[in-house]
Amino acid sequence: xxxxxxxxxxxxxxxxxxxxxxxxxxxxxxxxxxxxxxxxxxxxxxxxxxxxxxxxxxxxxxxxxxxxxxxxxxxxxxxxxxxxxxxxxxxxxxxxxxxxxxxxxxxxxxxxxxxxxxxxxxxxxxxxxxxxxxxxxxxxxxxxxxxxxxxxxxxxxxxxxxxxxxxxxxxxxxxxxxxxxxxxxxxxxxxxxxxxxxxxxxxxxxxxxxxxxxxxxxxxxxxxxxxxxxxxxxxxxxxxxxxxxxxxxxxxxxxxxxxxxxxxxxxxxxxxxxxxxx
Amino acid sequence: xxxxxxxxxxxxxxxxxxxxxxxxxxxxxxxxxxxxxxxxxxxxxxxxxxxxxxxxxxxxxxxxxxxxxxxxxxxxxxxxxxxxxxxxxxxxxxxxxxxxxxxxxxxxxxxxxxxxxxxxxxxxxxxxxxxxxxxxxxxxxxxxxxxxxxxxxxxxxxxxxxxxxxxxxxxxxxxxxxxxxxxxxxxxxxxxxxxxxxxxxxxxxxxxxxxxxxxxxxxxxxxxxxxxxxxxxxxxxxxxxxxxxxxxxxxxxxxxxxxxxxxxxxxxxxxxxxxxxxxxxxxxxxxxxxxxxxxxxxxxxxxxxxxxxxxxxxxxxxxxxxxxxxxxxxxxxxxxxxxxxxxxxxxxxxxxxxxxxxxxxxxxxxxxxxxxxxxxxxxxxxxxxxxxxxxxxxxxxxxxxxxxxxxxxxxxxxxxxxxxxxxxxxxxxxxxxxxxxxxxxxxxxxxxxxxxxxx
Ligand code: HEM
Numbered sequence: 001x002x003x004x005x006x007x008x009x010x011x012x013x014x015x016x017x018x019x020x021x022x023x024x025x026x027x028x029x030x031x032x033x034x035x036x037x038x039x040x041x042x043x044x045x046x047x048x049x050x051x052x053x054x055x056x057x058x059x060x061x062x063x064x065x066x067x068x069x070x071x072x073x074x075x076x077x078x079x080x081x082x083x084x085x086x087x088x089x090x091x092x093x094x095x096x097x098x099x100x101x102x103x104x105x106x107x108x109x110x111x112x113x114x115x116x117x118x119x120x121x122x123x124x125x126x127x128x129x130x131x132x133x134x135x136x137x138x139x140x141x142x143x144x145x146x147x148x149x150x151x152x153x154x155x156x157x158x159x160x161x162x163x164x165x166x167x168x169x170x171x172x173x174x175x176x177x178x179x180x181x182x183x184x185x186x187x188x189x190x191x192x193x194x195x196x197x198x199x200x201x202x203x204x205x206x207x208x209x210x211x212x213x214x215x216x217x218x219x220x221x222x223x224x225x226x227x228x229x230x231x232x233x234x235x236x237x238x239x240x241x242x243x244x245x246x247x248x249x250x251x252x253x254x255x256x257x258x259x260x261x262x263x264x265x266x267x268x269x270x271x272x273x274x275x276x277x278x
Numbered sequence: 279x280x281x282x283x284x285x286x287x288x289x290x291x292x293x294x295x296x297x298x299x300x301x302x303x304x305x306x307x308x309x310x311x312x313x314x315x316x317x318x319x320x321x322x323x324x325x326x327x328x329x330x331x332x333x334x335x336x337x338x339x340x341x342x343x344x345x346x347x348x349x350x351x352x353x354x355x356x357x358x359x360x361x362x363x364x365x366x367x368x369x370x371x372x373x374x375x376x377x378x379x380x381x382x383x384x385x386x387x388x389x390x391x392x393x394x395x396x397x398x399x400x401x402x403x404x405x406x407x408x409x410x411x412x413x414x415x416x417x418x419x420x421x422x423x424x425x426x427x428x429x430x431x432x433x434x435x436x437x438x439x440x441x442x443x444x445x446x447x448x449x450x451x452x453x454x455x456x457x458x459x460x461x462x463x464x465x466x467x468x469x470x471x472x473x474x475x476x477x478x479x480x481x482x483x484x485x486x487x488x489x490x491x492x493x494x495x496x497x498x499x500x501x502x503x504x505x506x507x508x509x510x511x512x513x514x515x516x517x518x519x520x521x522x523x524x525x526x527x528x529x530x531x532x533x534x535x536x537x538x539x540x541x542x543x544x545x546x547x548x549x550x551x552x553x554x555x556x557x558x559x560x561x562x563x564x565x566x567x568x569x570x571x572x573x574x575x576x577x578x579x580x581x582x583x584x585x586x587x588x589x590x591x592x593x594x595x596x597x598x599x600x601x602x603x604x605x606x607x608x609x610x611x612x613x614x615x616x617x618x619x620x621x622x623x624x625x626x627x628x629x630x631x632x633x634x635x636x637x638x639x640x641x642x643x644x645x646x647x648x649x650x651x652x653x654x655x656x657x658x659x660x661x662x663x664x665x666x667x668x669x670x671x672x673x674x675x676x677x678x679x680x681x682x683x684x685x686x687x688x689x690x691x692x693x694x695x696x697x698x699x700x701x702x703x704x705x706x707x708x709x710x711x712x713x714x715x716x717x718x719x720x721x722x723x724x725x726x727x728x729x730x731x732x733x
Binding site: 063124125127128129131132181184185188191192194195198199202205206209210211212213214215216218220223224226227230231233234237238240241244267 | 299300302303306307309310313314316317321349461470509511513514515516517536537538539540547549550551660661662664667670671674677678681682685686714715716
């Protein structure tokens with residue numbers, strides 16, 4: 001068994017879990033929801049096992065380094081964090097409807113990592129600039145933040161769906177937590193995400209300072225993380241203004257996550273870029 | 279006294295305006311949008327490149343707005359300044375009321391507000407005296423502060439903790455100000471430059487990145503040696519410069535500098551940033567006669583004319599380039615030279631160091647090739663000084679701690695009310711927190727359980 005086989009299997013497990021959660025929500029069959037939880041737990045084992053195996057494999061190749069050094073590895077780690085954070089939320093709030101929105105994201109991240117022709121699965125040696133413990137802390141904190149924002153994004157969509165619901169009683173939206181609860185929960189997720197995004201930007205700055213002597217250089221990736229940070233700071237403050245409740249915050253949370261995605265993938269489309277860990 | 283009223287009013291209104299969260303939200307959104315512009319339009323390129331890309335009209339419009347160096351433009355910095363003013367005014371405005379809450383000797387409790395929130399209730403058969411002695415130790419253990427107030431028909435215990443967590447938000451806001459101050463100090467009192475040092479040589483000044491001017495240092499930096507190692511795939515593995523710091527010609531510090539592990543000396547940081555080979559001073563050339571196969575070798579340097587044997591004429595090297603581009607391919611380091619045969623026209627000859635057989639392509643009777651001689655590396659160092667860094671880093675720490683407190687810790691107040699009713703005591707437990715209202719429900723249940731278990 002090598003890591004890439006294990007991770008491919010995990011991709012299917014996540015896909016199956018996503019299917020179970022959605023099925024259970026749409027057809028109001030709680031049993032499939034709990035099956036989904038167990039499937040996710042199996043997925044977590046495969047996901048973390050795959051990452052650990054990859055770590056070992058890199059040592060066997062004589063270029064040992066933590067499996068957080070390129071886009072492929074970061075996507076795998078991203079899925080893992082989404083699933084772990086989601087399961088914690090599921091446990092605390094005892095509601096599986098959120099899973100129908102969170103698990104597909106984990107599945108998509110894994111599938112994108114394995115299937116996209118632009119993403120290399122090969123274990124590469126580290127470039128000199130990437131040999132830094134700050135980089136590892138940087139990647140971990142960023143992706144914990146992104147995962148929380150991903151779940152807040154799912155919650156934002158749930159909020160809008162539920163709010164639009166005009167025919168109460170006939171729809172699966174009843175299984176959603178009530179609007180107040182979705183709003184509060186997504187605020188919790190965003191606070192959690194904001195803490196880690198701030199941590200991610202800070203550790204990135206410290207890494208840049210130790211490698212190049214500049215903690216901030218306004219390159220597009222840095223700037224986009226700052227834009228994302230501004231958007232979520234806006235959201236946190238907008239709650240203190242009258243009229244900025246519920247729906248508008250849900251939209252902001254969706255915009256915020258789009259900014260996260262752009263920071264992560266889109267920046268490479270801009271000219272004059274710094275690609276992953278240049 | 280009517281006169282002074284108007285400016286007072288104006289100042290008041292200005293103050294209110296700067297203390298408002300509405301301004302914050304507006305500024306944050308505008309900052310986010312303008313940063314997007316800065317990433318879509320590449321920054322700090324040459325005017326010609328911009329002119330070519332955007333045409334004359336937009337080139338002029340954008341340069342008038344400083345969009346090509348946006349983050350240093352007056353309007354961007356003005357917005358950042360407004361945000362800082364907003365933070366400071368807002369913090370001062372709110373601090374006095376927060377301060378009163380935090381540093382009050384005996385905190386006040388609003389029982390109506392408390393009981394308006396989520397409640398837990400149970401009954402007890404104990405006397406009020408017994409209940410007080412049962413409950414107080416639990417509350418004193420769990421809370422920083424607890425007191426009993428006797429009422430007509432029973433008593434109330436008030437308990438609270440986490441008053442100081444209300445300062446978390448102030449720490450976050452102060453941290454933003456610290457980052458800005460640190461950045462400002464860095465840009466006024468720091469510098470950022472680079473230098474190239476050949477192995478064995480030393481330098482005393484560097485070239486600044488922004489202006490291209492010289493910045494003298496208080497000491498000398500010598501590069502003792504430079505090494506680059508590669509992985510099997512050809513990817514660079516490590517760049518390592520052995521550096522020595524010299525004060526008045528005497529070595530005072532020696533260190534190998536690699537990427538991610540700079541040398542710090544007297545507030546100046548020295549980073550590994552690039553490397554290369556010096557332009558060769560002397561170069562070996564070989565001239566092969568295609569017909570006879572006889573080879574003539576000689577050493578020369580750029581600009582020196584060589585007389586070739588037989589009828590081959592004269593040869594002179596005229597240029598060295600670090601990266602010679604031939605029909606779109608990078609051939610790496612190469613010389614170009616001019617061959618002037620005794621009969622016929624002069625021809626240009628390209629001699630890439632990596633491809634000694636390259637000149638065969640010319641299909642001439644004479645094949646010329648240049649051989650690599652013993653070459654010297656130079657190391658490229660980035661040299662910075664930023665006295666703002668300690669302030670920025672304390673801002674970083676403060677922001678993380680402040681966010682943690684602001685998000686996940688709260689000021690919690692509980693009341694435990696005991697009222698006599700038909701011979702029994704009814705215990706009502708209710709609590710409020712300044713945030714995380716949902717979590718309070720669980721906390722109230724937990725406290726109720728703890729207290730009822732004491733019975
Ligand atoms: C980039 C700048 C800023 C950042 C990163 C920032 C960050 C924060 C954070 C993390 C919170 C806590 C939110 C929560 O508990 O949910 C907060 C709250 C707050 N901020 Fe800011 N802030 C910034 C600028 C400002 C400015 C300029 C003002 C001026 C009006 C302001 C006013 C407030 C207020 C009134 C609160 C609520 C405090 C409370 O809980 O009582 N913020 N800010």
